[in-house]
Amino acid sequence: MTATVSFTIDSPLGPRTATVAYERKGAGEPLLLLHGIGHHLQAWHPVTDVLAGQYDVIAVDLPGFGASAPLPEGVPYDLATVAPALGALCAALGVDRPHVAGNSLGGLLALEMGRTGLARSVTALSPAGFWTQGERRYAFAALRAMRAGARALPRPALERLSRSAAGRAALTSSIYAAPGRRAPEAVVAETVALRDATGFEQTLAAGGSVRFTEDVPGLPVTIAWGVHDRLLLRRQGVRAKRTVPGARLVRLPGCGHVPMHDDPALVSRVVLDTARSATPAVI
Known part of the structure; x- marks a missing residue:
């Protein structure tokens, strides 16, 4: 069942309220799932049940996508706003530093959450931000x-x-x-x-200057790329590994840009392996 939660976010305009749709199932340490641009939380359905067998899985519609409301008028859809907003979402759901798995835009957000201390492990599937301008x-x-x-x-x-x-x-x-x-x-x-998707154009506009150029130290990071990714070409994974040298770089044979549907078993294993390698949270 899809539910909604409202929470306060910081923005250049001051505190604003965001409302996000999400699905939650399973038990254990929290695992946040983030989809790509123009998609919705159902992108994760092929792997949700397997992941929920070991984790408290929270799949969200990003603001302005799926069933989630757009960000308030004038609030930018950039990394500096959306990644902390996801941290505020987790706090509203009673979650502290989840494992985070993301695809495409969601992978970029997952890496940013890891970089800023909002995640305890990161699995980034074909993450945005490692491209050349071309x-x-x-x-x-x-x-x-x-x-x-x-x-x-x-x-x-x-x-x-x-x-x-x-x-x-x-x-x-x-x-x-x-x-x-x-x-x-x-x-x-x-x-x-x-x-x-009400956030599509604003997200593209915000992404025009995005390059992920900083390391994500101190936590397990896996960067996985579909061998048949036609949208973000797999050579970008090599750049991602250079940027985050401690990351595990995994090729996903037989998979395209959204690998959860092409090989659910492989994607589930990659996410679970990453989360299991994290130091257990202190309760």
Whole structure:
């Protein structure tokens, strides 16, 4: 069941209230799951049950995505605002320094939470922020094309396309290695989430100058990259390893940009291995 929580965030405009949708299941140490731009918390559904067998799993819709409200008017969608906001979200849920796993934008946020002491371990799946300017422009152009396509398709046409493997490939091949295996209803839901994402443009605008250039010392970090990632090319993983030299760099065979759907078992193992290697929290 999806619930919502409201909490106070610091912003350049002063304290503001944010409201975020989330799903929570399992027990144990907390594990926060963060999706990518234009996606929603359902991106994690293929792995949630496995992770919840050992952890208190909290999957969130980032502000301005999925069922979460946009950030208050004038509040920027940048790292300096959103990462601390996720820390405030955790505090509102009674959680201190969760393990954090994120994909794409979520991976960048996970690394920033680790860097600023808000996470006890980090698993970053194809994280943003390790691109050249040319690679960033390519990725942003692809994202804008996906968004334009989602907004141009009437719901009946989208549902018709999703019924065939070829149609699902046309809709989602940029982010999955095997889009034809996706369930039609899931493809419809994530395309609608992309179409309706109120934070999409502001997030892209904030990401135009983003480069992750600092180490994340003192905690386990895994950076994992899909071998068939067509959005953020896998060579960016080498740059990420140079930036965070203590990180474990893992290749994900058979996986695209959103690997949780291409190989749930492999992604679950990577996240669990990272979290288990952290020093247990002192209660």
